[in-house]
Amino acid sequence: xxxxxxxxxxxxxxxxxxxxxxxSPISGxxxxxxxxxxxxxxxxxxxxxxxxxxxxxxxxPDRFSARQFPNYSSELNVNALLLGDSALYLCASSLDxxxxxxxxxxxxxxxxxx
Amino acid sequence: xxxxxxxxxxxxxxxxxxxxxxxxxxxxVPPYLFWYVQYPNQGLQLLLKYTSAATLxxxxxxxxxxxxxxxxxxxxxxxxxxxxDAAEYFCAVSEMDSGxxxxxxxxxxxxxxxx
Numbered sequence: 001x002x003x004x005x006x007x008x009x010x011x012x013x014x015x016x017x018x019x020x021x022x023x024s025p026i027s028g029x030x031x032x033x034x035x036x037x038x039x040x041x042x043x044x045x046x047x048x049x050x051x052x053x054x055x056x057x058x059x060x061p062d063r064f065s066a067r068q069f070p071n072y073s074s075e076l077n078v079n080a081l082l083l084g085d086s087a088l089y090l091c092a093s094s095l096d097x098x099x100x101x102x103x104x105x106x107x108x109x110x111x112x113x114x
Numbered sequence: 115x116x117x118x119x120x121x122x123x124x125x126x127x128x129x130x131x132x133x134x135x136x137x138x139x140x141x142x143v144p145p146y147l148f149w150y151v152q153y154p155n156q157g158l159q160l161l162l163k164y165t166s167a168a169t170l171x172x173x174x175x176x177x178x179x180x181x182x183x184x185x186x187x188x189x190x191x192x193x194x195x196x197x198x199d200a201a202e203y204f205c206a207v208s209e210m211d212s213g214x215x216x217x218x219x220x221x222x223x224x225x226x227x228x229x
Contacts, residue, residue: 004157033216042118042204042219043158056216090157099146099208099215100165105157 004093004106012112013081021076021109025093032074034066037088049074050097086113116141116207118220126226133192135223137205144210147188149179152202200227
C-alpha cells in the first residue's frame with residue numbers, strides 16, 4: 001500500500017514569491033494535517049483538515065492557507081515568502097480527526113527561501 | 115495548553131548499551147503520548163503510543179516507554195542499541211479523546227550510536 005506522498009520533494013523560492021505544496025493521504029484516510037519543521041526543531045502544527053473542512057489551525061500568519069479536495073488530497077499555500085519560511089513541510093494523514101488514531105507522515109517537502 | 119520537554123538535545127551511546135531518551139510533558143487534560151523517529155531526509159515514523167490501556171508500552175524495534183503520571187514523564191528505552199538506531203527522536207502529546215487536537219512535539223533528541 002502506498003504511504004503518504006508529497007510533492008515536490010525540494011523547492012527553492014525567493015522572498016515574496018508564492019508556493020503550493022501538495023499531499024496525497026493514505027487510501028481511506030479522510031484527515032490531513034500539515035506541520036512545519038524548522039532545522040533543529042520539532043514539527044509545529046499548521047493546519048488540520050477533515051472531510052474538506054478546517055478542523056484546527058496553529059499559530060501561523062494568514063499568509064499560510066490550505067484546502068482539502070473531494071479525494072482527500074490537500075494543498076498548503078504560502079504567500080509572500082519570508083526567509084524564515086525555509087523548513088521541511090510535513091503532511092500527515094489519519095483515518096479521521098480523532099487524536100486516538102495514528103498520524104502517518106509523508107517524507108516532506110524541503111522549502112528553501114532565498 | 116500542552117507542551118513537551120525532551121532533556122538532552124544529543125545523546126551518545128555505545129553499540130549494545132542501554133538507550134534512554136527522556137520526555138516530560140505538561141497537559142491539563144489526560145494525554146495521549148507518542149514517540150516518533152526521524153531518519154535523515156525522511157518523515158516521521160511512529161515507534162509507540164500511550165493511549166491509557168497500559169502504562170508500559172512496547173513499540174517497534176524493541177523500544178518501549180513507561181507512562182508515569184506522578185512524574186509527568188514518558189521516557190523511551192531500548193535494552194541494546196544498534197547502529198541503525200542512530201536518528202532523531204521526537205516525543206509528542208495530544209489530548210485524549212479529542213476530535214481535533216494536533217500533536218505537540220518536543221524539540222527532539224539526536225541519538226548517536228558508537229561502534
